[in-house]
Amino acid sequence: MSRPLLITDCDEVLLNMISHFAEWLEEAHDLSFDLYTDSFQKAIRTRAGESLPEERIWPLLDGFFRTEMERQNIVPGAAEALAAIGAHADIVILTNVGDEHEAGRVEQLGRFEIHHRVLCNRGGKGRPVRELVEQMRPSAVVFVDDLPVHHESVANHAPEVWRLHMIGEPRLAEVVPPAPHAHARIDDWSEAARWIEARFAEGPASREAEQVKEEQQ
Structure with missing residues (x-):
């Protein structure tokens, strides 16, 4: 019988990133970064209070991942949760960094005893999730990410995948509402692990689950 599959993001799910980036x-x-805003672009400002244009933001992110990944620390409970889940499920870390950062990401996660397949991506995560499902044919799938846009993308491309919205940075979690296309929002790994195990036992997400989610909103 096929094993269940956990597909999880890295930054602000497994590793804290935003506070170190700031x-x-x-x-x-x-430059300053407002940790209490839900808009990444508006959060970065000059000392004069001016927002940066988008074309300046992405090189800054690339520079951080190129030279500063050792700053990042583990989200509390993440390593323990993955160790328990990985005992009976497959785990893929789907991270939106360029392929040039793959080796650094693998090494970075290894420092926290997280040794699972790392898949780099650009853009929406729905298509790579769909491809993983078709390749691995798991008994059930849970997707975890901090960005609502990726939950929407996965909902569109792989609706049978359970979607858990999680934000590991408490200050950011205070201001970001639950993702409307996620089945649940949990920011604590001990609670999240129980939810993931329950979804694995339940099997693929159903149309009824989508209806219940819509009724709760």
């Missing part, structure tokens, strides 16, 4: 922006670029 520190680095101030130290290296004299």
Whole structure:
């Protein structure tokens, strides 16, 4: 019988990133980052209070991942939860960084005893999730991510996948509402692990589950 599959994001799900990115922006670029905003682009500002244009933001992110990944620390409970889940399920870490950062990401996760397949991606995560489902044919799938846009993408491409919205940075979690296309929002790994195990036992997400989610909103 096929094993269940957990597909999880990395930054702000397994590893804290935003707080360290904010520190680095101030130290290296004299920029501020508002951790209490739900808009990434509006969060980065110059000392004069001006927002940065989008074309300046992505090179900053690339620079952080190229030189500063050692700053990132583990989200509490993440390593323990993955160890327990990985005893009977497959795990893929689907992370939106370029392929050039794959080796660094694998090494980074290994420092926290997280040794699972890392799949780099650009853009929406629905298509790579669909491809993983078709390749691995798991008994059930749970997808975990901090960004609502990816839950919408997975809902469109792989509606049978359970979707859990999680934000590991408490200050960001305070201001970001639950993703409308996720089945649940849980920001604590001990509770999330129980939810994931229950969904594995339940099998693929059903149309009835989608209806219940819509009624609860």
